[in-house]
Amino acid sequence: MRLALVLGEVGQGLRRNLSMVVSVVLVTFISLTFVGTAILLQAQINQMKSYWYDRAQVAVYFCTDFSGVGGCDQTAATPEQVAAVEAQLESETLAPFIDAYYFEDREQAFENFQAQFEGNAIASLVTPELMTEAYWVNLVDPTQSQILADALSGLAGVESVVDQRSYLDQIFNILNASSFTAIGIAALMLVAAALLIATTIRLSAFSRRRELGIMRLVGASNRFIQTPFVIEGVVAALIGSVLAAGAVVAIVQFFVQGYLSETLPQTSFVGLDDALLVVPVLLGVGALLAAVSANVAITRYLRV
Amino acid sequence: MIRFDEVTKVYRGTAKPALNSVSLEVLSGEFVFMVGASGSGKSSMLRLVLKEDRPSSGAIHVLGQDLNRISSRKVPYFRRNLGVVFQDFRLLPNKTVFANVAFTLQVIGKSKGFIHEAVPDVLAMVGLEGKAERFPHELSGGEQQRVAIARAVVNKPSILLADEPTGNLDPTTSMGIMTLLERINANGTTVIMATHDAGIVDRLQRRVVELVGGRVVRDERGGGYVTQAMPQVQPDIVIPAAGPREGLR
Incomplete structure (x- = not known):
């Protein structure tokens, strides 16, 4: 009985304010799409980070002519100088930090370069x-590259010690910046959505102010008066x-999996399972946002 | 039943109080007319009884409860003991007579069975049998006020507050409404009615409380709209000369 009422x-409120309800639907739609995209972008960045950081090496470059x-x-570095570096890598101070290392001479480097820039002028x-x-060095803990740099860069014949992660970090910084932009837009849109929901509920309450006045006079409890409006917003x-x-x-299914994965088969992308994890977050955020802002909006009408 | 102790009400932004140190006691089963010019404080008193407003100072007890201490969450439950009728009826135009009365019971959570028993009963009591399915705009003013009264009393409140219930009605219809209010009063409901209608007050000879400028200047049992006996005067009040005053019919 009460539930039906x-x-x-x-239903009455939703029908009466149809245009406002449509705008609430659209604004939450857009804002939560941004939220979802931002979450997935973060997931993608983390996935790529763990993939690439594991493969990132520290390079100890030797001098050339x-x-x-x-x-x-x-x-150019002499064979003795190269051997001195290798002795350092094998030494007791550095060995515990090093997972594996190998030497790349000029011929190998040349072949790798040719393979990498094939077709390029x-x-x-x-x-x-x-x-x-x-020397290409894989560290046990990839974050400790500074130890190698400190130990080796002063040695004779060593040109530089370079952590590949520093290249990766630039890429990730760009990706992060775009993800933060998405989050920023999402936050702004969410504020707009919250305000719009509040306005819609106020309008709805205003159009029903006679009923509300009578309900208050005959002693309807606040919760009873509030609930329809909160449900309406939600x-x-x-x-x-x-x-x-x-x-x-759809974005993950058709764009990421359907297009990006085809185009860049080397990279692993977020999949449908990640997208499905985001779905309850979006529904939860939407419902909570609406419930809170509708509640705040309607409280003014309940003040005794 | 209702007790005002030195109640003063000053509305925000006004210097002159709407009610100035009013003390009044209404006993169970009484029928009280509140008379006085517009702005004399009648409606303010009714609002205070309903706890739509809180007094600036002083205490109000209604049905044994101190209204200053009642939490705002409890106010709805408190109001279920009170019925209210207004000059402008305040019916829901898109609901039938039956639905208007039933609405009151629905929103306080009464069962369907109870509603289907209580609403026809109360409609019969106010003389609206056979009009349950009409809409308010299909009814005369007097009939609309009867619907409003039915709505106010369907929950069997102990107090009925009426704010100029006959203000929009012609004298004959008004008398019909008064007969109805007297019958409700005879059934044990305390009735407090604010009115400008001298004819009704003189005819019924009930207790009359007169307000002037927010003060009670007369509290007379079995009185008329204007005093016939020596008024009980609060010391610092100058009573305007008795006799027909401006703004009265």
């Missing part, structure tokens, strides 16, 4: 003499949330 009030930076004086300009010899926001969830799943 409450739901009847909700052409390099004048670091400890080099335009003379630069590949034909480079000769093996231009390449640098290097229903509208949930419709938007469901649309947003659908949009996020």
Whole structure:
């Protein structure tokens, strides 16, 4: 009986304010799509980080006849100097931090370079003499590259010690910035959605002020008066949330899995399972946002 | 039943109090007319009894409860003991007579069975049998007020507050409404009625409380709209000369 009455009030409110309800649906739809995208972008970044950081190595570059930076004086590192570095890598101080290492001479470096820049004009300009010899080191803990840099960069014949992660960090910084932008837009849109829901509920309450006045006079409890409005807001926001969830799943299904994965088969991308994890978050955020803002909006009408 | 102790009400932004140190006691089963010019404080008193407002100072007890101490969450439950009728009826235009009365019971959570028993009973009591399915705009003013009264008393309140219930009605219809209010009063409900209608007050000869400028200047049992006996005067009040005053019919 009471439930039927409450739901009847909700239906009436939704019908009476149809245009406002549609705008609430659209705004929550867009804002939560941004929220979902931002979450997935973060997931993607973390996934790529763990993938690439595991593969990131520290390179110990040796001097060549052409390099004048670091400890080099335009003379290539001697075999003795290379051996000294290897002795350091094997030494008791550094060995515990090192998982594996290997030496790359000029020929190998040249081949790798040719493979990497195949078809690029630069590949034909480079000769093996231009390449640098290097030790490639995999660390036990990839974050401790500073130890190698401290220990090795001062040695004779060493040009530089480079952590590949520093290259990766730039890429991730860009990705992070775009993800924060998405979060920022999402936050702004959520504020707009909350205000719009509050306005809609106020309008709805205003159009029913006669009923509200009578309800208050005859002693309807506050919760009874409040509930239809809160449900009204939550229903509208949930419709938007469901649309947003659908949009996020569709983006992952058709754009990420369907297009990006085909185009870049080397990279692992977020999958449908990640998208499905985001869905309850979106529904929860939508419902909570609506419930809170509707509650705040209607409280003014309940003040005794 | 209802007791005002030195109640003063000053509305925000006004210097002159709407009620100035009013003390009044209404006993169970009484029928009280509140008379006085517009702005004399009648409606303010009714609002205070309903706890739609809180007094600036002083204490109000209604049905044994101190209204200053009643928490705002409990106010709805308190109001279920009170019925209210207004000059402008305040019916829901899109609901039938039956639904208007039933609405009161629905929102306080009465069962369907109870509603289907109580509503026809109360409609019969106010003389609206056979009009349950009409809409308010299909009814005369007097009939609309009867619906409002039915709505106010369907929950069997101990107190009925009526704010100029006959203000929009012609004298004959008004008398019909008064007969109805007297019958409700005879059944044990305390009735407090604010009115400008001298004819009704003179005819019924009930207790009359007169307010002037927010003070009680007369509290007379079996009185008329204007005093016939020596008024009980609060010392610092100058009573305007007796006799027909401006703004009265």
